[in-house]
Amino acid sequence: xxxxxxxxxxxxxxxxxxxxxxxxxxxxxxxxxxxxxxxxxxxxxxxxxxxxxxxxxxxxxxxxxxxxxxxxxxxxxxxxxxxxxxxxxxxxxxxxxxxxxxxxxxxxxxxxxxxxxxxxxxxxxxxxxxxxxxxxxxxxxxxxxxxxxxxxxxxxxxxxxxxxxxxxxxxxxxxxxxxxxxxxxxxxxxxxxxxxxxxxxxxxxxxxxxxxxxxxxxxxxxxxxxxxxxxxxxxxxxxxxxxxxxxxxxxxxxxxxxxxxxxxxxxxxxxxxxxxxxxxxxxxxxxxxxxxxxxxxxxxxxxxxxxxxxxxxxxxxxxxxxxxxxxxxxxxxxxxxxxxxxxxxxxxxxxxxxxxxxxxxxxxxxxxxxxxxxxxxxxxxxxxxxxxxxxx
Numbered sequence: 001x002x003x004x005x006x007x008x009x010x011x012x013x014x015x016x017x018x019x020x021x022x023x024x025x026x027x028x029x030x031x032x033x034x035x036x037x038x039x040x041x042x043x044x045x046x047x048x049x050x051x052x053x054x055x056x057x058x059x060x061x062x063x064x065x066x067x068x069x070x071x072x073x074x075x076x077x078x079x080x081x082x083x084x085x086x087x088x089x090x091x092x093x094x095x096x097x098x099x100x101x102x103x104x105x106x107x108x109x110x111x112x113x114x115x116x117x118x119x120x121x122x123x124x125x126x127x128x129x130x131x132x133x134x135x136x137x138x139x140x141x142x143x144x145x146x147x148x149x150x151x152x153x154x155x156x157x158x159x160x161x162x163x164x165x166x167x168x169x170x171x172x173x174x175x176x177x178x179x180x181x182x183x184x185x186x187x188x189x190x191x192x193x194x195x196x197x198x199x200x201x202x203x204x205x206x207x208x209x210x211x212x213x214x215x216x217x218x219x220x221x222x223x224x225x226x227x228x229x230x231x232x233x234x235x236x237x238x239x240x241x242x243x244x245x246x247x248x249x250x251x252x253x254x255x256x257x258x259x260x261x262x263x264x265x266x267x268x269x270x271x272x273x274x275x276x277x278x279x280x281x282x283x284x285x286x287x288x289x290x291x292x293x294x295x296x297x298x299x300x301x302x303x304x305x306x307x308x309x310x311x312x313x314x315x316x317x318x319x320x321x322x323x324x325x326x327x328x329x330x331x332x333x334x335x336x337x338x339x340x341x342x343x344x345x346x347x348x349x350x351x352x353x354x355x356x357x358x359x360x361x362x363x364x365x366x367x368x369x370x371x372x373x374x375x376x377x378x379x380x381x382x383x384x385x386x387x388x389x390x391x392x
Contacts, residue, residue, distance in 0.1 A: 004040065004043040004044055004046075004047040004076055004077070004078075006018070006040070009033075009036075009037070009040065010033075010282055012278055012279060012280050012281070012282065013033055013036065013037045013040070013280060015278050016037050016038075016041060016278040016280070017037060017040045017041045017044050018044060019041070019245075019276045019278065020276075021045065021050050021051075021217070021243050022242055022243060022274065022275070022276070023242045023243075023244050023245075023268070023272035023274065023275035023276070024041075024244070024245040024246070024275065024276045024277075024278070025245075025246050025265070025268045025269060025272075025275050025276070025277045025278070026038070026245065026246070026247040026248075026277075026278050026280060027248070027249060027265075027277065027278070027279045027280065027310055028247050028248065028249055028280040029249050029251070029280060029281055029283060029310045029312045030249065030252060030283065030285060030286075030294075030312070031283040031284050031285025031286055031312075032280035032281065032282055032283055032284065032312070033280065033282075033284060034221070034247055034280065035065075035068065035069065035072065035221075036072070037247070037280065038058070038069075038219055038221060038245065038247050039069060039072040039073050039076060040076065041219070041245060042056055042058065042073060042078065042081060042217075042219060043073060043076040043077070043078045045217060046078050046081075047078075050217075051216055051217045051243075052080075053078055053079060053080035053081045054080045054081075054082070054214075055214065055215055055216040055217055056081045056082065056215070056216075056217045056218075056219065057082045057084075057089065057215045057217070057218050057219075057237070058081060058082065058083040058084075058218075058219040058220075058221070059083075059084060059085065059086050059089055059218075059219070059220050059221070059234075060083070060084075060085060060220075060221035060222055061085060061086070061221070061222050061225055061255075062085065063085055063088065065221060065222075066083045066084050066085055066088070067083075069081075069083040069221070070083045082215075086194065086230050086233065087190050087193055087194065090193040090194050090196075090197040090233065091109070091193050093197050093200075093211065094193055094196050094197050094200070097197075097200050097204075097207050100204070100206075100207065101196075101200045101204055101207060102196075105186075107186040107187055107188045108186065108187050108188070109187070109188055109189075109190075109193075110182060110187040110188060110189045113137050113140070113178070113182075113189055114130075114133050114134070114137055116178055116181050116182055116185070116187075117133050117136050117137045117140070117174065117178055118133050119177070119181055120136075120173075120174045120175075120176075120177035120178040120181060121133060121136055121174050123173075123174075123177045124170050124173040124174045124177060125170070126166055126170055126171075126174055127166075132165060132166075135165035136165055136166075136171065136174050138257070138258075139164060139165055139171055139175075140174075140175050140178055141191060141258060141259075142257070142258055142259045143156070143175060143259075144189075144191035144192075144195070144229065145191060145227040145228065145229045145230075145258055145259030145260075146227065146228050146229070146259040147228045147229055147232065150172050150173075150175040150176035150179065151172070151176075153168065153171065153172040153175055154168040154169055154172050157171075191229060194229050194230060194232075194233050195229065197233055197236070198229075198232045198233045198236045201236035201237070201239075202236055208236070208239060211237070212237075212239050212241070215237065216241075216243060217243045217245075218234070218237060218238065218243065218244045218245070219244075219245045219246075219247070220234065220244070220245070220246045220247070220248075221247050221248075222247070222248055222252075223246035223247060223248035223264065223265045223268075224248035224249055224250050224252060224253045224260070224262040224264075224265045225248070225253055225254060225255045225260040226260060226261075226264050226265075227255070227258065227259040227260050227261070228259065228261075229259070231264050242272060244272075246265065246268060248262070248265045249310060250262035250265055250266055250301075251298050251301065251310070279310060280310075281310050281311060281312050281313055282312070282313055282315050283312040283313060283314050283315060283316075284315050284316065285316070286314055286316060287314055287316050287317070287318060287319030287320075288313075288314035288316070288318055288319075289314070289318065289319055289320065289321050289322060290314065290319070290322060291312045291313065291314035292314070293322045294312065295311055295312060298310075299311075330363070330366050331366060331370075334366045334367045334369070334370035335370045335373075335374075337356060337367065337370065338367075338370040338371045338373070338374035338376055339374060341354055341356075341371070341374070341376050342374050342375065342376050345376070351376075351377060351378075356371075356378075364380060368380070
């Protein structure tokens with residue numbers, strides 16, 4: 001290998017890094033060095049002359065993750081790789097191809113859709129309170145990410161037995177009115193970026209050819225969270241090629257509410273029978289006790305094709321066994337957590353070494369209330385403190 005060292009990689013990481021060009025699927029559990037592996041793979045492909053840095057497009061799901069990928073690549077001596085989110089990549093491409101595909105002034109990006117959703121909801125005689133509008137906006141996002149049009153929406157949600165924020169026909173009317181109002185104002189939402197880029201590549205052979213001449217190699221991080229719309233864009237990017245590396249873990253899917261599905265990851269070897277599949281199962285983040293508990297819970301997951309299950313092995317020194325307690329309800333649980341934290345702090349454990357994790361942000365109110373009543377100081381990471389929100 002030229003220019004990039006394999007030192008510090010375990011055997012499985014090294015296998016993923018040095019796999020030949022073509023379809024590669026890396027099944028990477030939590031804490032297994034996923035980002036290290038994919039950045040070294042890109043550096044390896046560049047360093048061995050298989051591809052130029054500017055011919056690589058790496059996509060992930062957050063701007064922070066894309067920035068981390070670029071930083072690590074620069075540290076490996078590889079600059080010029082395009083590492084972006086799906087939406088950032090699509091926005092850049094759409095701006096470039098707009099004069100040729102659409103023409104005229106470029107439409108503006110709609111960064112907040114609640115105002116237009118409110119107008120559409122009023123027209124459809126639905127509620128316009130903040131909670132209803134948020135639910136409607138989320139439902140429109142799900143539909144577009146799932147490639148479901150307003151006309152198809154009622155049948156789609158009935159088939160999926162989906163819990164919707166109102167009568168399906170009314171929600172569909174809001175969806176249709178939202179699309180009409182947005183187009184009249186010459187605005188694009190984030191899903192439109194993906195739809196327009198896919199359409200441009202699918203319908204304009206010259207645009208597709210120019211794009212595919214530019215980008216020859218694709219890497220997709222967190223592939224378990226790809227939506228049908230994002231997969232359509234990826235297919236349009238690829239064309240008939242298969243120089244694609246995907247990395248993911250079906251057990252870490254977190255965006256199902258927005259239309260994501262691990263199906264694309266799980267079916268990757270079926271779509272590409274010649275794909276190389278590498279499994280990263282050495283967990284360098286958690287103690288063996290935590291990993292064992294996670295394996296037990298995840299082992300009950302259903303609908304996993306043969307060969308896609310991961311059973312992690314903890315590589316940190318042993319730690320305490322996880323404890324499991326039951327409570328009558330969420331309020332009682334939060335109160336018990338707050339009481340235990342207060343005792344831990346009184347016993348000498350620094351507050352900065354204690355964390356409370358909850359599944360969704362909506363649960364923060366219960367825990368913040370319990371901590372406040374227990375006199376425990378706290379800070380919220382990745383969200384806004386409940387008592388500082390404008391509506392409180």
